Amino acid sequence: MPLRRGPGLVRTVGRTAVIAGTASAVGGRVQHRQQEKYAAQDQQQQPQQVQYVEAPPAAPSGDDQIEQLEKLGDLHAKGILTDEEFAAKKAQILGL
Amino acid sequence: MAQLGPVELLFVEFPGNQFTGEIIPALRELIDQGTVRILDLVFVAKDAEGNAVGIELEELSSESKDAYAELVDELESLIAEEDVEDLAEALEPNSSAAILLFEHTWAIPFRDAIAHSGGQLVARLPITEEALAEIAAAG
Numbered sequence: 576m577p578l579r580r581g582p583g584l585v586r587t588v589g590r591t592a593v594i595a596g597t598a599s600a601v602g603g604r605v606q607h608r609q610q611e612k613y614a615a616q617d618q619q620q621q622p623q624q625v626q627y628v629e630a631p632p633a634a635p636s637g638d639d640q641i642e643q644l645e646k647l648g649d650l651h652a653k654g655i656l657t658d659e660e661f662a663a664k665k666a667q668i669l670g671l
Numbered sequence: 672m673a674q675l676g677p678v679e680l681l682f683v684e685f686p687g688n689q690f691t692g693e694i695i696p697a698l699r700e701l702i703d704q705g706t707v708r709i710l711d712l713v714f715v716a717k718d719a720e721g722n723a724v725g726i727e728l729e730e731l732s733s734e735s736k737d738a739y740a741e742l743v744d745e746l747e748s749l750i751a752e753e754d755v756e757d758l759a760e761a762l763e764p765n766s767s768a769a770i771l772l773f774e775h776t777w778a779i780p781f782r783d784a785i786a787h788s789g790g791q792l793v794a795r796l797p798i799t800e801e802a803l804a805e806i807a808a809a810g
Binding site for chain 2: 578579580581582583584585586608612
């Protein structure tokens with residue numbers, strides 16, 4: 576009995592057709608089901624996609640925030656920062 | 672494998688789990704005329720619940736087996752388990768199908784003529800009935 580373990584014709588044609596730039600020869604109901612399947616797979620894979628868009632600088636998190644706010648408060652108390660400067664910088668640390 | 676004529680996979684569905692022999696005389700004629708050669712052949716059956724199973728020519732009932740066996744010299748084992756799975760997804764429940772791998776022997780002289788003239792077949796695209804119907808309706 577033939578083993579039939581190798582790569583499938585349907586998927587290999589689909590893959591090489593994309594590379595060669597020729598239209599898919601797999602049509603009709605089979606193509607529709609394949610597209611549905613691979614579309615579902617694509618959606619599942621999206622979280623792994625690399626982000627190429629530059630994200631804005633993130634606000635510091637948790638403990639960093641407290642530490643920075645303490646230092647800031649210190650500077651404000653010593654009169655090194657004005658009220659406005661303190662308020663502005665505090666807002667920035669909190670990501671507001 | 673020696674240079675073959677264009678190869679094509681056909682997936683033919685039959686209602687009910689019968690591998691009807693009605694297409695066999697038509698295939699026999701094509702083969703006898705040298706129009707096509709059957710390189711590989713696998714059957715698929717899907718039950719009412721949607722469970723599909725691939726069936727080798729050898730596993731058919733003897734009547735069907737003998738009839739189909741006449742059409743094939745030697746199975747090339749090109750149709751993979753993966754193909755049976757992929758194609759079976761498109762199969763309606765409670766139906767069967769034949770996966771036929773044709774060699775289009777009729778096209779060999781034409782292909783050779785293209786090659787000898789320095790041409791190159793860039794693309795091949797089956798135009799479906801649906802596409803033709805849509806174009807006809809738009810025209």
